[in-house]
Amino acid sequence: MRSYEFYVWLDRYDHAVLRIGDFSQLGRVSVRTLRLYDELDLLKPAQVDKFTDYRYYAVDQLPRLNRILVLKDLGFSLDEIKTMIDNALPATQLEAMLAKRKADVDQQIRDEQERLARIATRMAYIAREGQPPLFDIFVKHIDAHTLAGIRATVANLDEMGMERQARLSTLYGALTQHRLRTMPQHIECALYYNTEFTDEGIDMELAVTIDPKTAGALAKDAAALHIHELPACEAATTVYGGPVSDLVQAISQLYYWIGENNYASCGPMRELHLSGSELDLRSARDLVTVELQLPIERA
Amino acid sequence: MRSYEFYVWLDRYDHAVLRIGDFSQLGRVSVRTLRLYDELDLLKPAQVDKFTDYRYYAVDQLPRLNRILVLKDLGFSLDEIKTMIDNALPATQLEAMLAKRKADVDQQIRDEQERLARIATRMAYIAREGQPPLFDIFVKHIDAHTLAGIRATVANLDEMGMERQARLSTLYGALTQHRLRTMPQHIECALYYNTEFTDEGIDMELAVTIDPKTAGALAKDAAALHIHELPACEAATTVYGGPVSDLVQAISQLYYWIGENNYASCGPMRELHLSGSELDLRSARDLVTVELQLPIERA
């Protein structure tokens, strides 16, 4: 064959040994990648020139390279691949690793599909309203809290403001009377027990978070107060900043959003007063910062 | 309210200004994250103590933080979020960005689903055979090549070896006779034109890659040779290393794999002789390294 006038592949790499550039082309990886795999002991060159440090690879190293690439493609890290290849793991262990990988990918697909719904919701909003949503809604985990509150039904929206301030006064009065020590960072909040948005017969509670350790004693002392545990939950939440009067928009947006994203509410909506007590409000045009939490579950 | 014996939230943060730790708890992000967002000008503290460099945040900065978190959750980078928030982009541009994001997520879901199939294939193999596959198969893009070859039908497997070596001799003879200069790294290969695996009436071609620039002249000169372009394609590929006699296992695995992963073959299978010319083989037990490429399309 040496007499042919064209270069036969074997002429150049007589013992089927390739320089790194040629091996990288055959294997469809970068030279940098081969150097990295060498360094990580994932794939060492068949030989290394002791004077020039040139790396030389044998063609029959391709299967090993391909095994690495396949496992990488399945989503394993180079570290995991090293374990899988070097230790010749038993089949059961390989199956376990693959099963784990499969579960992870399954989960990731579900996550991406939910993300897709959230993107679609936002796109629909902008298409409809011509601007980004005023309230950014997302799901987060809410820890359990212990509350001391006063629950009552308000006849309609007109009476809401007065009613609420009256209840709050009573609440704080009772707390003072019983010399209550709450959590250092207690938060004032309102709960809405109606299962959907309504403008009359509003069943609500005004409350503050209290130290669960004192809850037992308090329950006996202050019978007027509703002492109860608010369970931990997942909730669609948003922080509203603006005049009290427009808070209702945020609330309805929240209900709309959970519908779009395939959730259903599963508990009273919680309204946290972040910018101070509602007792300090003088007008519906006063600015407040309020966090809304709507407990949800998959519909 | 100051007279209450418990700490009211407003007592501590009189103007609803929080230290970084408290703001990070309210916003459900780490302190480190807030510092980063400060540095990136994504969310600057409402005020910074000029002596201590303490960062102080206002409660009404929560909506901005949440907007950042929501956009991050949709998959935007902090850089993109900065553009979206700072420049008050027009709705059309926001929609375009969201549409792009949606397309990306769509694609990612499809990718992950295909990955899932590949994982399942491998799991099934290991469950069935008790060991990882001998040949690692994956899909890659193959560029177009120009070939000079000799096509013939081989009656059955017994005659295969002799037939092939005879054809190859003819091929190399013709190339020599016409003083052909091929690509420096030309590769010898075999093509299988039967659309599925068969052991008789095998329609095949033995060929070498040639420089496309010389293909025209060659076609006139060497009428005995089949000069043609092998189109670019996607192919399921594997590199087989071992005795020639077991190569057939790799071939059948390849066909099995594409079925499992919902592909169909769409062209003749290509067999590249990586470890040298088939002419040098003396026995079916000789070791070879061969790359198999099976052109595919979605079934």
Next chain:
DNA sequence: TTGCTCCTCACGTCACGTGAGGTGGC
């Protein structure tokens, strides 16, 4: 000799987590 290939650092990527080492605030 001229290109071309190879070599070894070493920085950059992305969004933080995790110390180290030091200081302010109640």
Next chain:
DNA sequence: TTGCTCCTCACGTCACGTGAGGTGGC
């Protein structure tokens, strides 16, 4: 004064890409 919180570096993450600066091979 003692914890607790805050501060600023600065390294690590993961799998490479991309030069910089220098040398071997045909």
